[in-house]
Amino acid sequence: MNIDDLVAIDIHTHAEEPCCSPRVDGYDEFQAGLAKYFKNPAGAQGMLPTVQETAAYYRERKIGAVIFPVDSERETGFRRYENEDVARIAAENSDILIPFAxxxxxxxxxxxxxxxxxxxxxxVRGFKFHPTMQGFYPNDRSAYPLYEAIAEEGAITLFHTGQTGVGAGMRGGMNMRLKYSNPMYLDDVAADFPDMPIIAAHPAFPWQEEALAVATHKPNVYIDLSGWSPKYFPEILVKYTNSLLKHKMLFGSDWPAITPDRWLSDFEKIAIKDEVRPLVLKENARRLLQL
Structure with missing residues (x-):
């Protein structure tokens, strides 16, 4: 990967196309609901990109991409996309893809x-957690053996925070519990694993100030800005991006739900300082990933 040639690094992309065929576990219905929430016709039509297609899309745009599946078999019943498969395809496209598991x-x-x-x-460089989809509080001690292994191996953790499009508008919210994704639970994890990098994914509605507080207080906590169009960013998030957290904010799209084209176009239109833009788009991720 030639980092100097990249225009940005997207810290948050999903390996989402069905990993197994046929899908009889409710996955297609889940994707249709997610597509409706994000107004994403590809998901609604069952035309989700493969990991290879994702690599080609990002290569064309000269954007590096961290890509990962989500292991939510226990809570959702959806068969997981094997971590090894994602990592193998990422290795075949190592000029553009960075594998998380x-x-x-x-x-x-x-x-x-x-x-x-x-x-x-x-x-594998890091691990994605989705507390709402996986049904756990991030500071639950039962998760600590896994964190210990990740920390000892020098890998990164990335946690979904805030509301989610998963189950939004579906009956009972698809049994998803929003409470698990309050970013304040990451404060315990950051204190107990002070040398393990932690990324709090997304503007964390309705707990935005909690996320900013944790990232400001704990040196090992970062925030990625995926999952929302920047035009909807709350004023306080933009303020912290331009000041106290300018070295800890990371570009992320949430591909394929939100494309980097849309995100980057809207990011150009908000009041981010000129000297901060390259930090968010590439330099902060470059340093965090040690590229």
Whole structure:
């Protein structure tokens, strides 16, 4: 990966196309609901991009991309996209893709062993957690064996925070519980694992100030700006991006739900200082990922 040639690094993209066929576990209905929430016709029509197609899309735009699946088998019943498969495809496209993995913390020490193997044998750089989809509080001690393995291997953690489009508008919210994704729970994780980088994903509505407080207070906590068009960013988020947290804010799109084209176009139109824009778009991720 030639970082100097890239215009940006997208810290938040999903490996979303069905990993197994046919899907009879409710996954298609879930994607249709998600597509409706994000007004994403590709998801509604079952035309989600493959990881290879994602690589081609980002290569054309000269944007690096961190890509990951989400292991939510226990809570949703959806078969997970195998971490090894995502990592292999990322390795084939290492000029543009950076592999993260996902492991349900409920797997305990088995999950910790998997995390170590993925880092050592597959070059995985970080791990994605979705507390609402995975049904756990990030500071639950049962997750700590997995965090310990990740921290010892020098990898990064990325946690969904705030409301989610997953289950939005569906009956019972698809049984998703928003309470798990309050970013304040990451404060305990950051204190207990002070050398493990933690990314709080998304503008964390309705807990935006909690997310800003944790990132300001804990040196190892960053915020990615994915999942929302920048035109909807609250004023206080823009203020902190321009000041106290300018070295800790990261560009992320939430592909394929939100495209980088849309996100970057809207980012150009908000009041971000000229000297801060390159930090958000590439330099902060470059430093965090040690590229």
């Amino acid at each position: 996902s492991i349900d913390p409920a797997k305990g020490r088995k999950g910790a062993r998997e995390a170590r193997r993925l880092v050592r044998e597959f070059g």
